[in-house]
Amino acid sequence: xxxxxxxxxxxxxxxxxxSAESRRAILQAALLILQTTGYRTLxxxxxxxxxxxxxxxxxxxxxxxxxxxxEALTSDPQQQPMPDTGSLYDDLLELIRPMVRALAxxxxxxxxxxxxxxxxxxxxxxxLRTTFMQQHRDIxxxxxxxxxxxxxxxFDADPEITADLVYGPMLYRLLNGHGELDDLFARNLTAxxxxxxxxTPAVTRLRAEAxx
Amino acid sequence: xxxxxxxxxxxxxxxxxxSAESRRAILQAALLILQTTGYRTLxxxxxxxxxxxxxxxxxxxxxxxxxxxxEALTSDPQQQPMPDTGSLYDDLLELIRPMVRALAxxxxxxxxxxxxxxxxxxxxxxxLRTTFMQQHRDIxxxxxxxxxxxxxxxFDADPEITADLVYGPMLYRLLNGHGELDDLFARNLTAxxxxxxxxTPAVTRLRAEAxx
Amino acid sequence: xxxxxxxxxxxxxxxxxxSAESRRAILQAALLILQTTGYRTLxxxxxxxxxxxxxxxxxxxxxxxxxxxxEALTSDPQQQPMPDTGSLYDDLLELIRPMVRALAxxxxxxxxxxxxxxxxxxxxxxxLRTTFMQQHRDIxxxxxxxxxxxxxxxFDADPEITADLVYGPMLYRLLNGHGELDDLFARNLTAxxxxxxxxTPAVTRLRAEAxx
Amino acid sequence: xxxxxxxxxxxxxxxxxxSAESRRAILQAALLILQTTGYRTLxxxxxxxxxxxxxxxxxxxxxxxxxxxxEALTSDPQQQPMPDTGSLYDDLLELIRPMVRALAxxxxxxxxxxxxxxxxxxxxxxxLRTTFMQQHRDIxxxxxxxxxxxxxxxFDADPEITADLVYGPMLYRLLNGHGELDDLFARNLTAxxxxxxxxTPAVTRLRAEAxx
DNA sequence: CATTAACCGAGACGGTACGTCCCGTCTTAAG
DNA sequence: CTTAAGACGGGACGTACCGTCTCGGTTAATG
Numbered sequence: 001x002x003x004x005x006x007x008x009x010x011x012x013x014x015x016x017x018x019s020a021e022s023r024r025a026i027l028q029a030a031l032l033i034l035q036t037t038g039y040r041t042l043x044x045x046x047x048x049x050x051x052x053x054x055x056x057x058x059x060x061x062x063x064x065x066x067x068x069x070x071e072a073l074t075s076d077p078q079q080q081p082m083p084d085t086g087s088l089y090d091d092l093l094e095l096i097r098p099m100v101r102a103l104a105x106x107x108x109x110x111x112x113x114x115x116x117x118x119x120x121x122x123x124x125x126x127x128l129r130t131t132f133m134q135q136h137r138d139i140x141x142x143x144x145x146x147x148x149x150x151x152x153x154x155f156d157a158d159p160e161i162t163a164d165l166v167y168g169p170m171l172y173r174l175l176n177g178h179g180e181l182d183d184l185f186a187r188n189l190t191a192x193x194x195x196x197x198x199x200t201p202a203v204t205r206l207r208a209e210a211x212x
Numbered sequence: 213x214x215x216x217x218x219x220x221x222x223x224x225x226x227x228x229x230x231s232a233e234s235r236r237a238i239l240q241a242a243l244l245i246l247q248t249t250g251y252r253t254l255x256x257x258x259x260x261x262x263x264x265x266x267x268x269x270x271x272x273x274x275x276x277x278x279x280x281x282x283e284a285l286t287s288d289p290q291q292q293p294m295p296d297t298g299s300l301y302d303d304l305l306e307l308i309r310p311m312v313r314a315l316a317x318x319x320x321x322x323x324x325x326x327x328x329x330x331x332x333x334x335x336x337x338x339x340l341r342t343t344f345m346q347q348h349r350d351i352x353x354x355x356x357x358x359x360x361x362x363x364x365x366x367f368d369a370d371p372e373i374t375a376d377l378v379y380g381p382m383l384y385r386l387l388n389g390h391g392e393l394d395d396l397f398a399r400n401l402t403a404x405x406x407x408x409x410x411x412t413p414a415v416t417r418l419r420a421e422a423x424x
Numbered sequence: 425x426x427x428x429x430x431x432x433x434x435x436x437x438x439x440x441x442x443s444a445e446s447r448r449a450i451l452q453a454a455l456l457i458l459q460t461t462g463y464r465t466l467x468x469x470x471x472x473x474x475x476x477x478x479x480x481x482x483x484x485x486x487x488x489x490x491x492x493x494x495e496a497l498t499s500d501p502q503q504q505p506m507p508d509t510g511s512l513y514d515d516l517l518e519l520i521r522p523m524v525r526a527l528a529x530x531x532x533x534x535x536x537x538x539x540x541x542x543x544x545x546x547x548x549x550x551x552l553r554t555t556f557m558q559q560h561r562d563i564x565x566x567x568x569x570x571x572x573x574x575x576x577x578x579f580d581a582d583p584e585i586t587a588d589l590v591y592g593p594m595l596y597r598l599l600n601g602h603g604e605l606d607d608l609f610a611r612n613l614t615a616x617x618x619x620x621x622x623x624t625p626a627v628t629r630l631r632a633e634a635x636x
Numbered sequence: 637x638x639x640x641x642x643x644x645x646x647x648x649x650x651x652x653x654x655s656a657e658s659r660r661a662i663l664q665a666a667l668l669i670l671q672t673t674g675y676r677t678l679x680x681x682x683x684x685x686x687x688x689x690x691x692x693x694x695x696x697x698x699x700x701x702x703x704x705x706x707e708a709l710t711s712d713p714q715q716q717p718m719p720d721t722g723s724l725y726d727d728l729l730e731l732i733r734p735m736v737r738a739l740a741x742x743x744x745x746x747x748x749x750x751x752x753x754x755x756x757x758x759x760x761x762x763x764l765r766t767t768f769m770q771q772h773r774d775i776x777x778x779x780x781x782x783x784x785x786x787x788x789x790x791f792d793a794d795p796e797i798t799a800d801l802v803y804g805p806m807l808y809r810l811l812n813g814h815g816e817l818d819d820l821f822a823r824n825l826t827a828x829x830x831x832x833x834x835x836t837p838a839v840t841r842l843r844a845e846a847x848x
Numbered sequence: 849c850a851t852t853a854a855c856c857g858a859g860a861c862g863g864t865a866c867g868t869c870c871c872g873t874c875t876t877a878a879g
Numbered sequence: 880c881t882t883a884a885g886a887c888g889g890g891a892c893g894t895a896c897c898g899t900c901t902c903g904g905t906t907a908a909t910g
């Protein structure tokens with residue numbers, strides 16, 4: 001404090017600090033409800049009761065149930081690993097296959113619910129998109145980038161379009177339920193992605209075409 | 213499906229017949245609410261009030277709000293046309309481009325809402341999948357089939373996978389909002405579909421691989 | 425019903441009729457709570473729960489808890505009797521003494537609560553005043569009127585002022601608690617009322633004085 | 637009250653002393669809320685916010701909102717004066733008339749609220765009774781006492797009963813609202829009190845009667 | 849051509865959850 | 880040791896809709 005007390009510090013506000021214990025209890029209660037009776041039965045009142053917490057405490061920190069679930073999921077320690085085998089195909093398969101498997105099992109219902117929630121709440125949609133969804137896109141984009149560095153594929157391949165073509169069908173099957181989310185599907189997705197990444201001239205041509 | 217789907221004569225029972233006027237008023241009220249304040253605010257009570265109809269009348273004919281909306285949309289006269297230009301690429305583009313445009317405009321919000329609704333209601337999900345969604349898949353599958361007939365592409369191309377790769381990314385962008393639903397995106401989708409359909413050996417190989 | 429169907433009838437509206445059973449259960453539950461744990465613990469939620477009724481049903485028919493209690497009390501069969509002994513003093517004493525006794529016992533807390541409620545709710549205040557309170561004033565006014573008819577007291581006595589001087593001190597002791605609500609007090613009240621009613625010229629003189 | 641109310645030196649303990657500034661701000665905020673939006677909307681949180689004070693500070697010094705209001709009112713400089721005209725009638729009228737006028741105007745709502753509050757809080761009721769209420773009773777009792785000293789009325793008149801008969805109807809009209817709180821009413825009260833004080837034998841006789 | 853069964857509007861019902869308000873208590877940092 | 884700030888568990892509020900249940904009244908095919 002030698003003069004110059006510019007408030008660059010995070011402004012250690014007065015007042016009782018947020019209870020880490022309550023936060024933990026809330027997230028855990030939400031996860032428990034999610035796993036036992038599903039998202040449909042997850043209510044703020046239910047979470048509050050199970051966590052031994054007042055509703056107000058929940059509303060103070062989360063705008064709606066979706067945010068709680070999202071935070072519970074993303075603060076979950078088991079993160080999606082970043083595959084790095086040295087081979088584009090293997091990297092993709094190691095990314096896509098476990099993801100498809102997870103969606104076919106316990107992650108499916110939660111994912112459905114979160115996406116459904118996002119359709120009616122623009123703010124939550126943005127949060128979901130920029131955190132959870134983007135994390136997964138980033139992994140794939142990183143894989144493609146490394147393959148370009150290695151010279152395995154050309155620099156004209158568009159990682160964004162590739163991400164659409166991998167995650168799009170995955171979500172489509174999850175949400176519409178017209179086909180299985182199995183290993184065959186995972187391999188097909190991988191193969192399709194490979195094919196589109198290997199022969200890339202078409203994409204660049206399209207961009208030029210659009211610029212007309 | 214060899215004709216005779218009259219399920220043993222529905223036995224036109226006595227009593228007052230269903231009011232066509234009420235049905236019309238209900239569907240119209242639902243559409244009006246959808247267009248003005250959105251699906252979130254669409255409640256059975258609201259529709260009943262706006263249509264000047266009792267709640268019971270609605271519950272007698274529709275299981276939930278989603279079904280009303282679905283019927284309101286599918287009874288809408290403007291149907292998706294079946295493109296038939298003689299060229300696979302042009303057929304695909306004429307299918308995909310208007311669809312993307314529609315989703316980018318007024319169809320988007322309703323589509324989001326229907327899909328969201330389906331995630332919490334398995335029965336509605338099936339209805340949505342087997343009617344609305346399947347209609348669109350069928351058009352694409354038909355286009356691919358005709359191209360195979362013409363010899364433009366081989367018979368080993370998998371129309372189902374193609375449908376996934378076209379509609380998946382479209383829904384993904386609609387629901388996640390990470391990218392534009394514009395003409396460039398439509399052309400990219402079309403180009404990707406073409407590439408995957410033209411060089412097809414990989415897919416068949418994968419099927420064999422899975423059979424091991 | 426010989427022609428002439430003028431709608432003097434209470435307009436038998438459509439829709440499910442009000443449930444007499446629910447009404448009864450609500451009033452009974454309110455009384456029970458009142459007698460066991462007191463007005464302070466009487467909440468709409470509590471009444472609804474104890475009556476096996478939804479909150480909405482209560483709110484549909486009563487604006488607040490006070491109205492329920494008021495109705496429960498006034499629909500109670502045990503009414504205040506109208507004394508008629510032929511003597512003004514005895515009539516007054518038979519009116520005042522049991523009333524004071526009741527206030528000193530179980531009626532006291534409820535009365536306090538209703539009056540307290542009325543101070544914060546003008547609409548309820550009017551209801552309380554024009555029903556419960558006025559009923560009691562009317563009995564006293566009637567007693568005084570009959571004494572005037574008998575010639576026991578003059579016609580210049582003001583029954584309204586008398587009512588103030590009888591009920592005022594009673595409520596004052598109830599609400600302020602500075603003195604006992606016992607038989608001595610009842611007799612003092614009665615004697616005071618008698619004295620004021622017997623020698624009445626002063627009151628008329630005051631009225632003339634005010635008219636100046 | 638013979639001076640020396642220093643209760644054995646309060647042992648001026650260490651630590652930050654009570655903030656007179658906060659006390660003033662709290663009382664003022666309470667008064668402001670009372671005058672603008674009424675007692676119903678007066679909450680501890682509201683007072684704290686308006687006074688720029690923490691809730692804890694309020695709770696440290698006042699048990700509930702009622703006490704704050706009571707202190708705010710009694711610390712108000714304008715005290716009820718003690719009339720001393722040498723005439724019992726004039727003393728009474730000069731006491732009663734301004735009091736009735738005050739209740740008819742700005743004092744009414746606050747008084748209602750304080751009495752209402754007292755009905756649900758025995759501790760506050762006692763405080764209200766032994767301070768504010770008793771002060772007013774004492775003035776009247778003092779007036780009557782002086783008249784007895786002067787020989788204007790006999791010593792068998794009961795000042796306590798008289799206080800009941802004056803303040804009772806006043807409160808009754810205030811709380812029940814069945815009649816005006818105007819000058820005519822004030823004069824009637826005064827006249828009634830005079831009549832009861834002048835001819836007193838009845839009261840003593842009653843006491844004897846009760847002792848049987 | 850009367851019966852009668854199914855329909856219709858209105859609207860009350862038991863219920864669940866919502867999001868808000870305020871309570872009285874507590875836990876910080878600052879003075 | 881007090882203060883401002885503000886988070887905490889808790890309780891009740893009044894509202895919105897849910898899906899069901901009576902009512903009084905239509906409306907057409909059937910007997």
